[in-house]
Amino acid sequence: MKIRVIGRWGAFPKAGEATSGYLLEVGNHKILLDCGSGVLSALQKFIELKELTSVFLSHRHYDHMADLGCLQYACLIDMDLQRRDTPLRLLTAEEIEEEWSIPVMKGTHETGVNESAAVTFEDGLKLTFFRTNHDGYCLGVRVEFEGKVLVYTADTRYDEQLVPFLKDADLLITESSFYAGFNASQYGHMNSHEAGKLASVAAAKKLLLSHLPHFGDTLLLKEEAAVMFNGEILLANFGMQVVI
Numbered sequence: 001m002k003i004r005v006i007g008r009w010g011a012f013p014k015a016g017e018a019t020s021g022y023l024l025e026v027g028n029h030k031i032l033l034d035c036g037s038g039v040l041s042a043l044q045k046f047i048e049l050k051e052l053t054s055v056f057l058s059h060r061h062y063d064h065m066a067d068l069g070c071l072q073y074a075c076l077i078d079m080d081l082q083r084r085d086t087p088l089r090l091l092t093a094e095e096i097e098e099e100w101s102i103p104v105m106k107g108t109h110e111t112g113v114n115e116s117a118a119v120t121f122e123d124g125l126k127l128t129f130f131r132t133n134h135d136g137y138c139l140g141v142r143v144e145f146e147g148k149v150l151v152y153t154a155d156t157r158y159d160e161q162l163v164p165f166l167k168d169a170d171l172l173i174t175e176s177s178f179y180a181g182f183n184a185s186q187y188g189h190m191n192s193h194e195a196g197k198l199a200s201v202a203a204a205k206k207l208l209l210s211h212l213p214h215f216g217d218t219l220l221l222k223e224e225a226a227v228m229f230n231g232e233i234l235l236a237n238f239g240m241q242v243v244i
C-alpha cells in the first residue's frame with residue numbers, strides 16, 4: 001500500500017497547497033481519501049484524474065469535500081471524451097441530517113457508507129468504516145490488504161472508543177489540529193498529545209500527523225506527540241509518500 005499526502009491543512013489551504021486529501025494506491029486501485037479545498041489541483045501533480053477509481057468522503061465539511069463538485073465535472077468531461085470508461089465511485093459518509101446531497105452526474109456514482117457496512121473489492125481489499133467523535137456525522141476508515149493495515153481517522157476528538165478500529169495499524173493517519181495543552185475537544189478535534197496517546201493505546205506501528213493548524217511551529221506537533229507515543233512519527237508534508 002502506498003499513501004501520499006495531497007493536502008495536510010485543517011480549515012483552509014495554505015498558498016499552493018490543500019486541505020485534507022490522501023491518495024491511496026493499492027493493487028489496481030487509486031483511492032482518494034477526502035477531497036478538500038485545493039486537492040483537485042494538487043492531485044494532478046501525481047496522477048491524471050481519469051486514473052482515480054474511488055473517493056472516500058469522511059464528512060461534509062468544506063476542508064474535506066470542497067473540491068468534490070469540480071471533480072465530478074472532471075469525471076463528466078472524461079466520460080464524454082471517452083478518457084474514462086467507468087464512473088468514479090464516491091464512497092460518502094451518509095449524512096444523517098441530509099443537509100447536503102451530492103448531485104447525481106454522469107461520470108460519478110455515489111454509494112452511501114456507514115459504520116455498519118464494509119466495502120470489499122474482488123482482490124480482497126477491504127474498507128471498514130467507523131464513526132468518529134466529531135461535530136456532525138464523520139467516518140474514519142480502516143483499509144486492509146494482504147496483511148497490511150492503514151487507518152485514517154479523519155476528524156475526531158480524543159476518544160478511546162475508536163481504539164478497536166485503529167488497533168495494530170501499520171500506519172495511522174490522525175488529525176493534530178492543535179498543540180499540546182490546548183482544549184481541542186471544544187472544537188471537535190485533537191491536540192498533538194491526544195494524537196500520540198491514541199496511537200499508543202491502539203498500538204499503531206507508525207503515526208502520521210496531519211490536518212495541521214495555521215499558527216505556531218508545526219514541527220513542535222511531532223515532538224509533543226512523541227511524549228505519548230514511542231513509535232515512528234511523521235509530520236505530513238505536501239507530496240510525502242509512505243509505503244507500508
Ligand SMILES: Nc1ccn([C@@H]2O[C@H](COP(=O)(O)O)[C@@H](O)[C@H]2O)c(=O)n1
Nearest residue numbers: 010011061063155177178187188189213
Ligand atoms: N477557534 C478555532 C476553531 C476552529 N479551528 C480549526 O478550524 C477547522 C474547522 O474544521 P472542522 O473540521 O471542525 O469544520 C479545524 O481545522 C479547526 O482546528 C481553529 O483553528 N480555531
